[in-house]
Amino acid sequence: VYSIRTDIHYNMDTNTMIAMLELPGVAQGDLSVTLATEPYTHARQITIAGRSRPPFVEPGPEERERAKRERKFGDFLRRLQVPPHTQATDIKAEMKDGVLVLTIHLGTPAPTEPPQAITIR
Numbered sequence: 001v002y003s004i005r006t007d008i009h010y011n012m013d014t015n016t017m018i019a020m021l022e023l024p025g026v027a028q029g030d031l032s033v034t035l036a037t038e039p040y041t042h043a044r045q046i047t048i049a050g051r052s053r054p055p056f057v058e059p060g061p062e063e064r065e066r067a068k069r070e071r072k073f074g075d076f077l078r079r080l081q082v083p084p085h086t087q088a089t090d091i092k093a094e095m096k097d098g099v100l101v102l103t104i105h106l107g108t109p110a111p112t113e114p115p116q117a118i119t120i121r
Helices: none
Strands: 008-013 016-022 033-039 044-052 074-080 089-098 099-107
Touching: 008 074, 016 074, 016 089, 033 099, 044 099, 074 099
Parallel strands: none
Antiparallel strands: 008 016, 016 099, 033 044, 044 074, 089 099
16 A cells, blocks of 8 residues: 655635645546544544556566556555544545545634643653
């Protein structure tokens, strides 16, 4: 399982997060986007998972074909943390030219508070 290259942009004017995930050659049927709460940390997260398939059939040991591969193929997975109140209706997903674009409405920003030091013993 490998991770997907992702760019994330936060727009404070519209309170949205836009995530752009590179998925060249991935068919829409080989891709899933889900929203769930992680049971142990209670963190809300979007999971992007699927499978990319090589464009060439893997040659057998007797065949006289060879392939050089620089791209990754197989199962992939990426998780994005979102606010705890996020619902599936707050997320828009579009696939265009091998890039999955997720637009997530974040709601009202939480008040900022100073970091709290943790004592190491």
